[in-house]
Amino acid sequence: MVKRIFVQKKEEYDVEAKGVLSDLKNNLQIKNLDDLIILNRYDVEGISDKAFEKAKNTIFSEPQVDICYQEEYPKNPNDHIFGVEFLPGQFDQRANSLSECLQIITGGEKLVSKSAKIYILRGNLSHEEVEKIKAYLINPVDSRECSLEKPKTLQEKMTKPEDVKIVKGFTEMTDENVKEFYEKYGFAMDIEDLKFCQKYFRDQEKRDPTMTEMKMIDTYWSDHCRHTTFMTKLEVIDIKWDLLEKIFQDYKKSREYVYENKKAKDICLMDIATIAVKELKKRGLLKDLDESEEINACSIKANIMVDGKEEEYLIMFKNETHNHPTEIEPFGGAATCLGGAIRDPLSGRTYVYQAMRVTGAGDPRKPISETLPNKLPQRKLTNEASRGYSSYGNQIGLATGQVAEIYNDGYIAKRMEIGALIGAAPSKNVIREKPIPGDIIILLGGRTGRDGCGGATGSSKAHNSESLKTCGAEVQKGNAPEERKIQRLFRKEEVTRTYQEMQ
Amino acid sequence: MEIDLDKVPKKYEGLDGTELAISESQERMAVVVAKENADKFISLAEEENIETTIVAKVVEEPRVKMYWRGKLIVNLSREFLSTNGDVKKSNIKVLKPDYENSYFAKKAESNDIEKTWKETIQDLNCCSQRGLVERFDSTIGAGTVLMPYGGKYQLSPQEGMCSRIPTLKGYTDTGTIMTYGYNPEIALWSPFHGAVFAIVESITKYVAIGGDYKKAWLTLQEYFEKLRDDPSRWGKPFSALLGAYYVQEKLGIVSIGGKDSMSGSYNELDVPPTVVSFCVGTVDIKNVISTEFKNKNSKVLILRTKLDNDYLPDFDDLKENYEIIHKLINEKKVISVSTVRNGGIAETITKMCIGNKIGFKFEKDIDVCYPMYGTFIMELAKDVDIPKAEILGKTTDSQDIRIKNTVLDINELIELWEEPLEKVFPSKVDIQKEKCENISSNKKQIISRTIKIAKPRVFIPVFPGTNCEYDSTKAFQDAGAIVNVGIFKNIKTNDIQDSIDEFAKQIQDAQIIMIPGGFSAGDEPDGSGKFISAVFRNPRLKDLIHKHLYEKDGLMLGICNGFQALIKLGLLPYGDIMEMTDKMPTLTFNDISRHQSKMVRIKLVSKLSPWFSQIELGEEFIVPISHGEGKFVANDQALKELIENGQIATQYIDLEGNATYNIDYNPNGSVYAVEGITSKDGRILGKMGHSERCYTGITKNIPGNPDMKIFESGVKYFTY
Incomplete structure (x- = not known):
């Protein structure tokens, strides 16, 4: 059975609702909006009454600041009500943490839970105004309007996936057919690359490729991964x-x-x-340069004095952009900009301790009405992106020593979101050996979901007015506490000395 | 390599082979381990609460193979994958940029100094971004040498960042500097010059902080429009990279990394030709200096770098200037250095003045709003002769800037400078509150140790999302304690029970329990400390905590997230784990409704707790804070009792030492400006300020004493 609970902040503590109300009134210019209430809605399946009662005042809500409603909440007949939830497959830290907290109470398996945000709008609002508010508050790239009905179950019906398809007749395709195939699947590589693949499968493999192979090659060869433009003769x-x-x-x-x-x-x-x-x-002339076959980050050597004793350290630094994901879903895009950048020095076995964020934006003071079609307003972009990056950095525990935003109208084409960081570790902890047959590859950390598919290819595609509508699966929400665990792991000398290479 | 995709752990069912093969994530990694080390590696990872799975093996054959549901779905040669596809070709066309309308040929439009000055500091690329910057934790790791904003008023932006290199054991004085450089206006005029000045700007800032330019390294970020098949568009990154090549050769400093993003177009709109340069190097943190003026009546000099007819820096001149500045900094002959950039001398002088609200008087009338690069302004420690530099003026004890007959009030300049982005990134709140009362309790310490222990044991639990345990561990070790860190696990079925067993053992062994800061479970669902409090509400742990406090004479400390957890358990202020009611005090979201990170002043207002035995009542400190939910709230009755009992330990104070509701000093809007409270007997302390990040030698640009000796006091309770 699904249990449902709504939690509202008491008026004096409701900074969020007050903030949204003022944003809608002042920036979106909804003059007739008198009041706005935000409720967090939680659905949990398979929880006992006893555990649910216990959780009510400790996990779902805090009696000092929250009001808690079970199953139903008070509303007026004239209220405009809608709810927002993440798209299926998007990482929802709120629901995930809820499940983890509840698991401590029950002591058993992790329960399935879901979260949504319910907005109650009050005032003499037209249908258009309500729709305008929805469009402003819901980014279709990661969220959607949810049903207000309680579902019978939270278990997603998962159909067993079909076998991977073979691209039948690929090696025999005429140029015309290759072009059709190219357009149908929206590859990030260009059509010449596709023909290059065709030649490889025809002459060397002497078979048709699987769809997985095609998608994998597309990822591997994306501009994001192989610098197509930079390698162009x-x-x-x-x-x-x-x-x-x-x-x-x-x-x-x-x-x-x-x-x-x-x-x-x-x-x-x-x-x-x-x-x-x-x-x-x-x-x-570059004596301090640290060279290796690994190319994850810049690396230099430095002799430092630790409590009066000299030790050689490796200093690694790295800059990374996440312009495209941040442009379409600023919170997740900027968060994963940092998360992704940390991964590189981390995979070089260094502990990342300093971060800088340099961004480029259009003038965020411009009225929302001047926003280009199918673009997010600059004000929202810059605020959500800074929330995303800071939320990730603050959670993983990384000191951000400088934050600077550069303003130029050109960045309305696409926001610039750069994370640059520095990591360090004693040189003796960094063992670099070439993998040899028989070595084992271990996957560690967060589990695989659909949200990480197409990040590399998506950011390499040319973009047009349709981007915001079609790139849903390309954005991720990072899980900072999970990456933080890996940081702790790789800071241990005994760990870094047990493996040779990583990605 | 042979990969078995069926082994890959999934968030949910229904993913097909293709999705499993191409999904990427920053919180997931793959490591190659020698077969004999695999078990050891896996067990070490499990200790850190990380799920591990063997998914693949390295094989002789140079092919990538992936199996899914028993079928081979990928079988490609590595050689083919590494070709990176078809070789692409393109052409280049570059024209000479318009020298007549050069970025550097621009002149101020008006002769009205006051008007031009004010317009300059209100320019979007010069104005304050404090409301943005303060959202980011700038002090975790206890190594931040320069806070983003320096001075008593925390207003002077710094040239870059600098941090001590983190060491698990011991300390080092070696730090790393990183700076950036880029100005889109130069790049739009000439992408070549854009890259040249991006690099020069980054190195100049690096030198201003104290870096040696000969030991600097670069990494570049390119961001350009889609180049399509247009040779003129291709000409932009081509020119920019030749610009970067040119500076590297001239200065002997190289870029050893970088990233490119070549998709900055939306229909017909393009991003400016962007090369952001990052400059990195090591430095002795004892020699690092900041931008804000430190003293009144100091001599202030300017050291300029010449531009040639092609609007390029004279690199010999520039190198000489880098040497001069580096030597002056190392010899401690200058105490503040800042660079001149887009907003000219006006921008730089304003930013140097506001940090400590020290005034400035120009020696003569000069053009102050003209952009300059490779140029330094410095405040001298004492009068030394630097022949190459010119005298710019003198710092003064009046809060204004004087040039010729113009007088600019510093407080007005601050207001103007903060105004443009205040509505986008608020730094102030519009909440009117009554005057805040100062508290001063006459309560004395009422508990004393029962058994003397030479080296007390501290238990520091780590939850998913905890991130202050390294700093807290070091702080206690430095104070002479033995620290045991315990990780709460929740991956496998037995993990939770095992962790509770482990915690139970650790609590029994410890004299002090310290819950460190962080974001346990991401401070979700919608509130901090919930995961931690769920753990300690376990009946067995609850009982052991009670025994720890009241039978074993133990102490407890919670900082930031730890304080939130203590409050949400009832341990603060009630001294026991109990059910929550709406009458109890709590910590909730900051008035400003976002994360706040900065240094704040606090004052000790009660000596009840042994955690403050080494400092005096009324003593003032400056400590880092970094939190989103630090607003202490309580009803009148509860407050009255807390004050009477001497349980309110510390208050946020202003520059005059008074408790305040002003957001510049009370960062979250806490009632009675409460920063920390204790239990009724003083055994348990919770505070928002990160005292564990207060190792000496850091936050050099913020005057004040950060060391409250909390950890020494806690240890001394048992050893003294």
Whole structure:
């Protein structure tokens, strides 16, 4: 059986509802909105009456600040009521924590629970105004309006997934058919890549690929993962500016020095970006650089004095953007910007202790009515993104030493969300060996869900007015406490010395 | 590599092979372990409450194979995957940027200094972002050398960040600096110059903090429009990267990493050509300095870097300036340094003045609102001769900035500077409250130890979401205690029972129980400390806590999230775990309805608790806070009793030492400005301020004493 409970903050403590009310009145300009009530709704299945009673005043609510209603809550006939819940498959920290807290009371299995937010709007509001409020409060990328009816069960009906499909006839497709196939599945790679795959399967594997293989290649080759643009060979270079032409010639001289007799790399953006470090390294000027085959983060060596004794430390730093996910779902996008960036120095076995956040936005003071179609208002973007990033950083326990937002109207095209961080660990703790046959691969941490699919490919696609509607599965909500556990694990010397490589 | 996707743990059923193969997440990782180490690794992970699964093995054959429901669904050669697909080609076209209308050729539009100055500091890219910055925890890890805003008033923005390198045991004076640089206006005019000045800006800031430019490293973030097939669009990142190459060669500082994002377009709208430069290096934190003016009547100099005809810095001049500044900082001849950027001297001087509200008088009339890069303004410790630098003026004891005949009031400038984004990122609250009363209790410590213990044991429980246990452990170890950390597990069926058994044992062994800060279970569902309180409401643990306090003469401490848990158990202020009623005090959401992180002043107003035995009644401290739910609330009756009993231990105070409701000093709106309370006998202390983050040598840009000697006091209770 499902038990349902509604929790409302007492008026004097209801900072959230007051904030939303003032936001709707002042920024969304809903003048006739007189009052707004927010209720947190929790559904739990399979909990005993005794445990439920126990949880009422300790987990669901606190009698000092909350009012608690079981099954029904007081309402007026003229109230406009709607509820919001996360899309199925999105990580809901509130419901997850509820289940974990309840489990301590019951001592048994983790119970299934769900959370939703119920909004009660009061005032002489037109249908359009109510719809406008809904559109403002519900981001369809991660949430939806929920039913107000209590479900019979919270167990999702899961149909057994079908077998993975084989792309029949792929190797034999004509260019025309490849194009159709490409458009049907919305790949992030371009059509030339797809033809490249076709050739590989036809000539080497001599079979048709599975759909999994195609999606995997698409992820692996996305601009996000392989820097397609940066690796593009630059052919005709037409510079009509003496100064730049001279510097370009210098760059070519650097190339000659670096590649000498070896086969030179193509001239590409990546080569221009990395030639200076290659040149200075070859000249022997970068003694403190820490080099390895792992390429997760920048790494330097530093001898530091710890209580008067010298120790060699590795310092790793890393910057990462999550522009696309933050643009469509700012809270989760910015949170995972940080979470994802932490993962890299962490996988280099260093403990991340310093973070910087640099973002780019349009003027957030502009009225909401000036927002471009199918875009979130800048004000909402910047506020939700900062809430997401700070919530993740504050939870995982990472000191954010500098936060700066750069304003330029160009960022209305897409927000910039950069996380940059530093990690450190004693060098002796970082063992790097090449994996050998027989080694075991262990997966650890959070479980796999549908929300992490397509992050890499999604951020690499070109975007247009439809983006906000179709990218649902591409955003994740991070689980900071879970990543924090991994941080603790890898800070242990005995742990970092038991494995060789990680991703 | 052979992967068995059926082994991958799932959040819910119904995921198919493709979804399992491509889903990614930051809280999930894969490690390669030698076969003989696998069991050890798994057991170490389980100790940390982490689920582990062996999903794959490394094989000889250079192929990636994935099995799902017994079927081979992926079978690809590594070589093919590593080709990264088809080789792409493109062309480049670059024109000379418009030198006539260069970013640097712009002139101030008006001769009215006052008007130009005020417009400059109200520019969106200069104005205060404090309401944004304070949402981020800036002090966890107890290593923050520079707070984001410096000075007594915590208003002067810093050039970058600096933190002590974290060591599990012991301390080091080596810290790391990171700064950034980027100005979209330069990049829009010339992407080449945009990258050049992004790097120069980041290194200049790094040097201003105390970094040695010869030991600096860079990492760049590129963010550009979709390039499509247009050679002119391709020309933008091309020029920018040549700009970056040029500076690296000129300065001998290299970028060893970076990321690119090349999708910044929406229909016809493009992001500006963006190269954000991050500069990183190590530094002796004893030599780190901050931006805010420290003293009155100091001589203030400016050290400029020349620009050539191509609007590029003269790199020899720049390097010389970096050397000069670095030497001055290390010789302690300068006490404040700041760089000049987009908003010119006006921006820099304003920001240096406001932190301590120290005034400034210009020596002569100069152009103050003109952008400059590679330029430093410094406050001298004493009068030293620096031939290359020019005298800019002097700090003064009046709270104003004087240039020629213009007088700008500092308090007015602060208001103007904070105004533009205040509505977007509020830093103030619109709540009127009556005057806050100062408390001073004459209660003395009423408990005393029964048995002397040379090294008391501290039990620190760690819950999912706890994050202050490292800092708390060190604080107690430094004070001479033995610390045992216990992790609460809840992954496997028996975990909860096993954890309760483990906690029971630890509580029995300990003299002190300390619940550290963090976000247990993410402070959900909608309220802090609920997970912790659910654990301690377990009848066995409840009983043992009672015994710990009243039979074994034990002490208890909770900071931040730990304080919230103590209150939600009834341990504070009642000294026992009990059912909650609506009459009891609690901690709830900050008035400002968001996280607050900064330093706050507090005063000891009762000596009842042994946790304060080493400090004096009325003593004032400045401690870091970082919380979203720190507002202490209680009804009049409960408050009256707490005050009478001397249970209110500390109050938030203003600069005059008075308890206050002003949000600049009372960060959450606590009634009676309560920061910490104790149980009736003083055995249990809960406070919001993170005293465990107060190791000396950090938060260098905030004057005041952070050390309340709480941990020493707790230990001394048993050893003295």
